[in-house]
Amino acid sequence: MQNFKVLYPWFLLALVFLAGCSITQDGIGFLKGKISIGPLCPVEAIPPQPDCLPTEQTYNAYPVSVYKENSQILVTKFTADAYGAYEIELPLGNYELRSENGLKQFIGTVTIEANKTTALDISIDTGIR
Numbered sequence: 001m002q003n004f005k006v007l008y009p010w011f012l013l014a015l016v017f018l019a020g021c022s023i024t025q026d027g028i029g030f031l032k033g034k035i036s037i038g039p040l041c042p043v044e045a046i047p048p049q050p051d052c053l054p055t056e057q058t059y060n061a062y063p064v065s066v067y068k069e070n071s072q073i074l075v076t077k078f079t080a081d082a083y084g085a086y087e088i089e090l091p092l093g094n095y096e097l098r099s100e101n102g103l104k105q106f107i108g109t110v111t112i113e114a115n116k117t118t119a120l121d122i123s124i125d126t127g128i129r
Helices: 002-026 056-061
Strands: 028-038 064-068 074-078 085-091 093-099 105-112 117-119 122-125
Touching: 028 056, 028 105, 064 085, 074 085, 085 093, 093 122, 105 117, 105 122
Parallel strands: 028 117, 028 122
Antiparallel strands: 028 085, 064 074, 064 093, 093 105
């Protein structure tokens, strides 16, 4: 009986931990990809001029909003890192992605499945001509 009293709190802790892990893993998926933004200069050169390449500030200026599909319910917003890469975690479901930097561009729809990564590369047109 003495051993049971010592092990009981550890058993409860392990049970709570395992239950939490299974709920979290079954109820989420991932969205991952690369964002390209351009043009950043009126005349694009090859190779691009350093001033015409996106920076971390450029990506921060063009956040992507994630809405539940066919609704105005905002789930989250995200930006890419300094290299244009992103990865976010989302609950299972269907979503619409929009760039809302003033241009309000529709990007597309995605379906997030349990424990899977959905790949989506995003191209944002700045409107600079």
